[in-house]
Amino acid sequence: MRTTVHETAIIDEGASIGNGCRIWHWVHICGGAQIGRNCSFGQNVFIGNKVVIGNNVKIQNNVSVYDNITIGDDVFCGPSMVFTNVYNPRSAVSRKDEYRNTVVEDGVTFGANSTIVCGITIGRHAFIGAGCVVNRDVKDFSLLVGNNGLQIGWMSLLGEQLNLPLAGDSSTTCRHTGQKYFLRDGHVSLQ
Numbered sequence: 001m002r003t004t005v006h007e008t009a010i011i012d013e014g015a016s017i018g019n020g021c022r023i024w025h026w027v028h029i030c031g032g033a034q035i036g037r038n039c040s041f042g043q044n045v046f047i048g049n050k051v052v053i054g055n056n057v058k059i060q061n062n063v064s065v066y067d068n069i070t071i072g073d074d075v076f077c078g079p080s081m082v083f084t085n086v087y088n089p090r091s092a093v094s095r096k097d098e099y100r101n102t103v104v105e106d107g108v109t110f111g112a113n114s115t116i117v118c119g120i121t122i123g124r125h126a127f128i129g130a131g132c133v134v135n136r137d138v139k140d141f142s143l144l145v146g147n148n149g150l151q152i153g154w155m156s157l158l159g160e161q162l163n164l165p166l167a168g169d170s171s172t173t174c175r176h177t178g179q180k181y182f183l184r185d186g187h188v189s190l191q
Contacts, residue, residue, distance in 0.1 A: 001038075015047075018055065036073070050099075054106070068099040068118070072106035078130065082115040105140070109159065127155040141181070141188040154188050156181065164188065 001020035014031030020038040032049030042061040054073035100119030111130030123140035180191040
């Protein structure tokens with residue numbers, strides 16, 4: 001499948017874009033960006049120079065992915081969610097040499113209008129609720145909500161909340177897939 005680019009999109013020379021991508025209205029992809037296969041970029045998306053995006057990533061309308069952000073495979077970025085790359089910005093102070101790296105691991109979902117403060121790692125298959133503000137590392141399979149990024153549970157690969165406590169040792173089976181999840185030492189893993 002070949003990549004589709006809307007006539008209003010701007011793709012700077014040097015950008016690496018995999019096969020099967022869909023690039024919609026008024027998208028701007030800078031020349032240093034590295035993008036995998038089968039990605040979708042909604043209207044008004046910006047992708048910076050020092051950005052790496054994996055395969056099958058969906059970035060909805062009005063999202064900017066700034067320099068020093070790495071996004072794994074199968075990530076969903078909801079409408080108008082926000083990444084940052086400077087921790088303490090001031091208009092009068094240039095901090096381009098202080099960008100902090102943000103890593104988004106495979107399978108993460110970001111709800112609409114969520115905000116990710118730079119310099120953290122979002123673990124595999126985490127689910128960040130709409131409007132959530134995240135300013136610290138996130139564990140694999142975590143479910144976070146609210147403007148303080150409160151973890152309220154765990155999510156399955158399918159995007160269903162798991163019947164697991166936040167702490168202790170426990171296990172559960174996904175009712176849709178039959179996959180078994182284990183909670184040990186504050187971390188969830190698959191069988």
